[in-house]
Amino acid sequence: MKIYIIGAGISGSLIARELSKYEVEVHLIEKNPDVGWGVTKANSAIIHGGYDDPPGTVRAQFSSIGNKMYDQLSKELDFDFKRIGSYVVAFNENEVLYLKELKERGRKNGVTNLEIVDVKELKTKEPNINENAIAALWCPDAGITEPWEVAIAAIENARKNGLILHLSEKVVDIVVEKGKVKRLVTNKGEYKADIVINAAGLFADEIARMAGAEGFKIYPRKGEYILLDKKLNGLVNSVIFPTPTKTSKGVLVLPTVDGGILIGPNAVDLPVEEKSNLSTTKEGLTEIYGRAKHLVPGIDLSYTIKTFSGLRPENNRKDFIIGATKIWGFINVAGIRSPGLTAAPAFAKYIVEKIFPENLKVNLVKKKEFNPYRKRIPNMSYFNLEKWDKLVKKDPKYGKLVCFCNNVTEGEIVEAIKRGARTVDGVKFRTRASFGRCQGGFCGLKIIEILARELGISVEEVKQNYRNSWIIDGKVRI
Amino acid sequence: MRKEKVDVLVIGGGAAGLAAAIESANHGVKTILLERERKTGGVLNQCIHNGFGLHVFKQELTGPEFMELLWEELSKTSAIVKSDSTVLKIAPESKEVTVLSREGVVIYQVKSLIVSTGARERSLNNLGIPGARVAGVFTAGVVQKMVNIYNRLPGHNVLIVGSGDIGLIMARRLKIEGMNVVGVVEIMPEPGGLIRNVVQCLEDFDIPLWLSHTVTEIHGTGRLEGVTVAKVDGELKPILGTEKFLKVDTLVTSVGLIPQNGLIENFVEMDPINRGPVIDDLMRTSVEWIFAAGNNVAVHDLVDFVYEEGKIAGKYAALYALGEKLPGVKYNFKRGNNVGVMLPHRVTGEIPFKMYIRSKKILKSCEVKFNGKRFRIFNWKIRPSEMLDLHLNKFDAFSETTNVEVNELE
Ligand SMILES: Cc1cc2nc3c(=O)[nH]c(=O)nc-3n(C[C@H](O)[C@H](O)[C@H](O)COP(=O)(O)OP(=O)(O)OC[C@H]3O[C@@H](n4cnc5c(N)ncnc54)[C@H](O)[C@@H]3O)c2cc1C
Ligand SMILES: Cc1cc2nc3c(=O)[nH]c(=O)nc-3n(C[C@H](O)[C@H](O)[C@H](O)COP(=O)(O)OP(=O)(O)OC[C@H]3O[C@@H](n4cnc5c(N)ncnc54)[C@H](O)[C@@H]3O)c2cc1C
Numbered sequence: 001m002k003i004y005i006i007g008a009g010i011s012g013s014l015i016a017r018e019l020s021k022y023e024v025e026v027h028l029i030e031k032n033p034d035v036g037w038g039v040t041k042a043n044s045a046i047i048h049g050g051y052d053d054p055p056g057t058v059r060a061q062f063s064s065i066g067n068k069m070y071d072q073l074s075k076e077l078d079f080d081f082k083r084i085g086s087y088v089v090a091f092n093e094n095e096v097l098y099l100k101e102l103k104e105r106g107r108k109n110g111v112t113n114l115e116i117v118d119v120k121e122l123k124t125k126e127p128n129i130n131e132n133a134i135a136a137l138w139c140p141d142a143g144i145t146e147p148w149e150v151a152i153a154a155i156e157n158a159r160k161n162g163l164i165l166h167l168s169e170k171v172v173d174i175v176v177e178k179g180k181v182k183r184l185v186t187n188k189g190e191y192k193a194d195i196v197i198n199a200a201g202l203f204a205d206e207i208a209r210m211a212g213a214e215g216f217k218i219y220p221r222k223g224e225y226i227l228l229d230k231k232l233n234g235l236v237n238s239v240i241f242p243t244p245t246k247t248s249k250g251v252l253v254l255p256t257v258d259g260g261i262l263i264g265p266n267a268v269d270l271p272v273e274e275k276s277n278l279s280t281t282k283e284g285l286t287e288i289y290g291r292a293k294h295l296v297p298g299i300d301l302s303y304t305i306k307t308f309s310g311l312r313p314e315n316n317r318k319d320f321i322i323g324a325t326k327i328w329g330f331i332n333v334a335g336i337r338s339p340g341l342t343a344a345p346a347f348a349k350y351i352v353e354k355i356f357p358e359n360l361k362v363n364l365v366k367k368k369e370f371n372p373y374r375k376r377i378p379n380m381s382y383f384n385l386e387k388w389d390k391l392v393k394k395d396p397k398y399g400k401l402v403c404f405c406n407n408v409t410e411g412e413i414v415e416a417i418k419r420g421a422r423t424v425d426g427v428k429f430r431t432r433a434s435f436g437r438c439q440g441g442f443c444g445l446k447i448i449e450i451l452a453r454e455l456g457i458s459v460e461e462v463k464q465n466y467r468n469s470w471i472i473d474g475k476v477r478i
Numbered sequence: 479m480r481k482e483k484v485d486v487l488v489i490g491g492g493a494a495g496l497a498a499a500i501e502s503a504n505h506g507v508k509t510i511l512l513e514r515e516r517k518t519g520g521v522l523n524q525c526i527h528n529g530f531g532l533h534v535f536k537q538e539l540t541g542p543e544f545m546e547l548l549w550e551e552l553s554k555t556s557a558i559v560k561s562d563s564t565v566l567k568i569a570p571e572s573k574e575v576t577v578l579s580r581e582g583v584v585i586y587q588v589k590s591l592i593v594s595t596g597a598r599e600r601s602l603n604n605l606g607i608p609g610a611r612v613a614g615v616f617t618a619g620v621v622q623k624m625v626n627i628y629n630r631l632p633g634h635n636v637l638i639v640g641s642g643d644i645g646l647i648m649a650r651r652l653k654i655e656g657m658n659v660v661g662v663v664e665i666m667p668e669p670g671g672l673i674r675n676v677v678q679c680l681e682d683f684d685i686p687l688w689l690s691h692t693v694t695e696i697h698g699t700g701r702l703e704g705v706t707v708a709k710v711d712g713e714l715k716p717i718l719g720t721e722k723f724l725k726v727d728t729l730v731t732s733v734g735l736i737p738q739n740g741l742i743e744n745f746v747e748m749d750p751i752n753r754g755p756v757i758d759d760l761m762r763t764s765v766e767w768i769f770a771a772g773n774n775v776a777v778h779d780l781v782d783f784v785y786e787e788g789k790i791a792g793k794y795a796a797l798y799a800l801g802e803k804l805p806g807v808k809y810n811f812k813r814g815n816n817v818g819v820m821l822p823h824r825v826t827g828e829i830p831f832k833m834y835i836r837s838k839k840i841l842k843s844c845e846v847k848f849n850g851k852r853f854r855i856f857n858w859k860i861r862p863s864e865m866l867d868l869h870l871n872k873f874d875a876f877s878e879t880t881n882v883e884v885n886e887l888e
Contacts, residue, residue, distance in 0.1 A: 226606060276699065280608040306603035308611060380566075385576065389479045389583040396580035401514060401564040409578075439601035441617050445624060459630065464613035468700035471613050472624065473631045476655050 001025065001362070004184050005197045006171050006207055008035035010147055010341055011333045012199035013154040014348035020161035022352070022364035028155070028163060029186060031170035033466065034426045036151035038201040040341070041429075042225070042278070042310030044252060044265065045147050046239055048339040049086060049139035051106025051114055052249070058320040060109045062343035062350070067141055069345040077153035078376040079146065080257040086142035086239035087122060089295060090135045095243040099137040102244075106139075114139050128235050128298045142239050146257050147341050148429045156419060157374035161367065171200075174211040174330070181211065181329035195329045195360070197351070202275045202313045204321075204334035213325040218335060219272050220311040223265025224284040226292075229303040229437050230259045240295055249338070251291035253299065258381075258406070258432060263292035263299060265310065280307040305437055312337045322347050324359035331355060377415045377431060380407045402450070403443040405436025413447060417454045424448065425465040448472065479583045484510045485799035486792075487575055487588045488557075489565045489741065492520025493781045494772025494788040495594035496548040501792025502592070503555035507799045510586070511557055512577060514564035519545040520596050522781065524622045527647050533782035544781060570745045570765060589799035590767045592791045593742055593755075597735035597773035602639070602693075605733060609696030612703075618644040618732040621652070631655060633728030637705060638662040639693055642863065643671035643779075645732030650679035652730070660726055661686040663693060663707050665714055668840055670863045692716060693729070702727050737774045749823065751813070752776035756823045758807050759831040761791035766804075769795045776819045776834070779865050783834065809876040814883035816841070818862060830871035836862050841886040848875040848882060855887065 001024055005012045008030035019026045032038070050064030074081035090096045099116050106114045115138045122129060122136045159165055166186075173185035174196060184193040198207045205218040233255070242250040248267040256262050266287050270277055285307055293299045315321065315335040320343070322333050331351060336344075356362045378398065380388055391411070392399035398411030408431045413421075416430035424440075427433055427447050434440035434447060448471060452459045463469045486502040488495045491513030499511040517523060522530070525541030532538055535547060552559070563579035568591070575586045599617040616624075616632055622644070624630050636657050638649045641664035653659045662680060667690050669676050680687050688707065694716050695706040709720035737754045739746075747756040747764035754775040755763040761771050771787035778784050798804055805826040811833075813820055819836040837844065841860040846853050846868060853875065854868060866884075 279610040279696075282608045282694070285606060285608055301606060304604055304606045306611075307606050307608065385583045386479060388578075392578070392580065392582045399578055399580040399582060400562055401578060404514065404564065407566065437604070438598045439603045441599045441601055441620055444616075444620060445628060459628070464700075466700040469613040470701055471632075472628075473633050476625055476629045476631055 001194045002192060003027065003195045003197065004029060004191065004193045005199055007038065007199040007201055008032075008151060008155060008165070009038045009040040009199065009201050010036070010151050010344045011201070011336050011348070012197070013151040013158070014344045015197055015199060015333065015351055016163050017154040017158040018348040018352045020158040020163050021367055021370045023367055024364055026158075026163050027166060027191070028158075029166045029169050029171055029184075031168065033168045033422055034420070034429070035155050035167070036148035036429065037425075037465070039310060039313055039336070040147050040151050042308050043147060043223070043338070043341060044254065044262070045144050045256065045341070046086070046254065046339075047081065047143040047145055048342045049106070049111055049114070049142045050109055050339070050342065051102055051111040051139060052244065053109065053339065055105060055108040058322055059339065059343065062320070062346040063339045064110050066343040066346035067143070070143060070145070073345055074145070076372045077150070077157055077374050079149045079153045081143055081145045082257060083141065083143040084238045084255065085138065085140045086241060087126065087136040087138055088241045088243055089122070089129060089133045090243050091130070091132055092134065096135050098243050099135060102137055111139070111141065113141065126236055126238065126240065128296050129240065130295060130297055144239065144254060144257055145341075150341075152430060153374050153376070157372070160374070161370055171207060171210070174207070176212055176327055176330070179326070179328055181327060193329075195331065195362070197331045197333060199333040199336070201336065202311055204313065204332065205315075208325075208332060208334065211325070211327050211330045213327050213330050213332065216315050216317070216321060216334065217272065218313045218315050220270045220275050220277070221314045222268045222270055222277070222284070222309050222311055224280045224288060224307065224309040225262055225264030226285060226288060226301070226307050227256070227305045228261040228263065228299070229305055232261045232298075232300070232303050233259045235261050235298050236296055242291070242295055251288045251295070253292050253296045260305065261299075264288045269314075270311070275311065278309050278311065280309050284309070306439060320347070322351070324355055329360065377412050377419070379412065379431075380409075402446050403431075403433035403436065405438050406432040408433035408443075410450060413450050414454060417451065422451075422455065423463045423465050424451065424471070427451065479585060480581075481585045481587065483587045484508050485589045486592065486795045487512065487586050488592045488594060489575075490520070490594040490596055490772070490774070491518030491559065491561070492594060492596045492772060492784070493522055493544070493548065494596070494784045494791070495520075495592070496552055497785045497788025498592045498594055498771055498792035498795070499557040499559070500548070500551050500555055501789045502796040503557035505793065505796035505800070507796045509555075509557040509796075511559045512563045512565055513559065513561045516561055518549075518559060518561060521619070524619070524626050526626050530781050533780065534785050541781075565741060568741050573767065588767075590769065590795040592795050593739075593768065593770040593774060594772040594788060594791070595738045595741065595774045597737045597777050600734040600736055602729070602731045602733065607693060607696065610698050612696060612698040612701055614698070614702030614727050615696065615729045615731070618648045618730050621648055621730050625651060625655060631657060632730070634658060635660055635726040636728040636730055637693075637707075637724055637726045638730045638732065640664065640732035640734075641669040641671055641676070641687060642732050642734070643675050645730070646671045646675040646679040648730055648732065649685050650683055653683050653685060657728070659683075659685050660724055661688055663688045663691040665690065665692040665710055668861065672864070694721060696729070702729060705729060735773065735777045737777060739774055742768065742770075752819050752821060758822050759790075759825040759829060760794040760804060761787055762794060762804070767798060776821050778834070779863075783832075783865070783867065786832070809873065809880055810878060811880050811882050814881045816884040817882050819865070820882065827873045827876070830869065833868045833870055835866045835868070835882070835884060837866070837884050838862060841884070843887045844884050845887055846882070846884055848880055849877060850881070851875045860884075
């Protein structure tokens with residue numbers, strides 16, 4: 001039996017890792033040159049408490065379970081996960097009523113440890129909140145992580161356990177015969193496939209159409225962000241939400257795992273043709289600044305590091321579309337909007353443990369030698385200096401700093417390339433080099449040099465990310 | 479982890495740090511200079527244009543030539559230079575400095591410390607300009623390094639953002655190396671750099687300068703495909719309807735330098751306007767054993783000034799390490815009318831010193847006053863981009879809090 005997963009976002013990568021626990025041939029096909037560069041790359045990075053999704057939805061079914069799975073998952077895969085908790089802040093009595101509603105919704109979703117706190121308690125933990133706040137809903141379970149790192153880690157671990165990864169390969173057709181999946185066609189070739197799992201993010205509707213499975217449309221809803229410098233560390237200690245409106249959770253203020261402050265997102269619906277439109281806009285940035293400042297007046301844009309945006313894969317059912325279809329062997333993991341990150345570990349397990357045996361009548365056999373552990377690339381913020389000193393003595397490259405803003409050494413960059421980084425962004429997402437305040441001013445050229453050296457290519461051939469993202473044109477004089 | 483004792487430790491081997499190490503070693507104390515790059519020299523390495531050294535060496539040198547004079551001077555001293563060595567942190571209570579190099583982690587126990595870590599470039603991303611995130615957007619310093627040190631070009635058609643001296647110099651450099659330099663945009667109504675550079679770098683090379691213009695959007699997927707520029711009004715806001723699209727694959731930004739003080743800003747008194755430590759005429763910070771010099775104190779126009787500061791810091795850090803009692807502060811300066819960047823912030827009144835001031839606005843001509851008393855008239859146009867330097871050797875106009883102002887003359 002051959003299983004093909006389409007899409008190496010958080011969904012596809014966690015499903016791949018789950019399947020790598022079993023005796024079966026699993027392939028993961030990703031059109032980008034690296035993993036985690038789809039929706040998974042740009043979002044709020046919150047592992048939500050699970051209280052806010054409408055009871056009875058598929059979202060609600062998976063998000064509170066997913067949340068609880070993160071402790072174990074982050075231990076096995078050695079990625080950053082911090083359970084810092086979240087507050088939904090109310091500014092008037094109407095909003096306080098809404099907090100009560102949210103608390104009740106949480107109870108229905110199985111989230112029983114929510115608490116409505118008064119402004120005094122809120123202020124002791126979050127002294128920089130707007131003076132006019134009157135109460136807040138405290139959710140101790142909410143956490144933050146680095147979403148692309150989860151995908152990278154899951155895939156590293158799955159590959160150790162046998163996963164076959166195909167990068168820069170795009171699925172263009174799915175051949176179905178007599179109601180069953182037969183073959184998968186990509187821009188590079190054709191493969192015999194028994195089961196295809198559609199985890200293609202914003203493009204899951206196109207993939208479903210290729211298979212002739214029931215129709216749904218995915219349209220992009222943009223969310224813009226501003227990332228602020230570590231200097232503002234401590235401005236907020238937990239995830240701060242405003243009281244939500246009907247359409248969105250609102251603009252949040254939250255710490256990132258490495259100590260910066262993130263504000264955003266807004267919500268702007270884009271036409272279906274614009275699934276690649278990741279540009280930020282003046283209107284959007286102005287809006288999130290205004291809203292974030294209302295929550296936390298100390299927000300100061302002179303500490304801006306960069307702006308970015310993400311696209312939510314929305315569909316008109318406003319819910320995840322997860323499960324088997326009328327085409328035998330074709331499984332949808334589509335419409336994975338927020339809180340997809342939170343829910344992914346739970347639905348990955350559900351697909352393998354429930355859909356496979358119950359809907360497909362496929363009973364996979366567990367591997368005896370599955371190794372659940374993956375170790376992160378060594379990083380100074382997790383080592384004490386004694387330990388780091390020993391590492392340098394073993395490999396002096398760990399003694400050569402390349403990125404001064406985030407303290408990343410040449411050793412880490414070489415290790416990232418060994419593990420699969422092929423581009424500047426590949427290095428950046430694996431090590432945080434050039435992610436800091438100078439945005440590559442000191443280290444950009446050095447990373448290019450190291451990539452060229454390690455990959456045996458010229459510096460002109462090194463790319464920022466995608467195929468046409470060349471950085472250096474050529475020699476000045478020959 | 480190895481531990482080592484040293485009298486004076488210098489962090490950063492740019493012009494300031496080299497000068498400081500020379501002077502400190504010349505006072506007979508054990509001096510170590512740490513540089514995080516492979517080579518010392520700092521920004522001088524990549525500044526192959528001339529205009530360095532007029533004040534201190536009385537000749538017009540390129541950056542590397544200036545640097546080599548410092549190396550020569552340094553080689554005659556006992557100072558030890560360690561490159562590829564980055565200071566990770568300073569412990570203010572124990573006076574321990576943690577350093578990472580290929581040798582491992584080393585902890586230096588110091589008597590006094592000189593911080594000369596220079597400045598970094600502000601990146602376009604830091605400005606939050608909306609649009610696509612693409613390859614092909616560089617800071618001027620990165621392109622300068624790419625062209626002058628790596629011998630590589632960044633693209634074909636380039637727009638420069640910012641008309642400070644670095645932006646102007648890079649416009650000329652890229653044109654000479656065969657790129658199509660579409661122009662230079664400057665958000666202010668006046669060029670940021672020296673008039674000499676506007677003439678020699680732009681006018682002589684037919685490169686257009688668009689004043690009161692800014693980049694409002696970045697376009698492209700993968701590599702940069704173009705930018706939108708627009709005229710701005712008096713409040714520097716883009717004027718609707720003036721947008722135009724420029725097809726370029728490269729954007730080079732020169733939008734300011736930011737002093738680097740991450741190592742000390744949490745325990746040394748800082749000046750939010752200079753973005754550097756509060757400093758006295760001995761280049762001493764609020765922590766008596768920590769001295770500072772160079773672009774990390776405030777961004778300087780001329781390497782000569784940086785060099786002089788380094789020498790002062792080197793001398794007093796060495797004397798402190800020798801156990802000499804240094805004079806205390808007697809006079810403080812307070813920013814009055816129109817004073818932007820200003821240093822020093824206070825003085826001992828024991829030695830002649832130089833004061834540097836940047837006016838907040840462009841003035842037709844001006845007078846500098848201390849406590850209401852005129853000290854000097856500048857009979858020419860004054861811009862924020864050019865530092866005024868004042869030589870002071872009499873202190874009678876000063877008081878415990880001395881008001882400094884720069885007034886426009888009619
Ligand atoms: C603004 C915003 C904020 C969010 N905040 C949160 C949050 O705080 N917490 C939370 O839990 N969730 C959040 N989410 C949701 C979460 O980010 C997503 O649910 C999740 O990342 C979706 O992952 P995915 O793997 O399904 O999709 P993706 O990450 O998009 O992965 C799909 C992959 O499929 C590939 N692909 C597509 N077509 C093809 C093809 N034809 N052939 C081969 N490969 C193909 C793509 O290149 C892509 O890599 C947020 C989302 C957004 C946009
Ligand atoms: C592009 C450009 C053009 C210029 N043109 C002229 C001109 O024509 N004429 C003129 O007189 N002046 C010019 N200047 C100004 C002058 O060159 C600078 O003011 C001067 O060289 C700055 O010296 P510095 O020592 O303060 O800083 P830098 O040269 O920046 O040196 C700082 C050093 O500290 C090191 N460092 C930082 N942090 C650490 C750490 N934690 N551990 C170890 N090392 C560290 C850095 O690697 C660097 O080498 C120009 C400057 C620039 C940028």
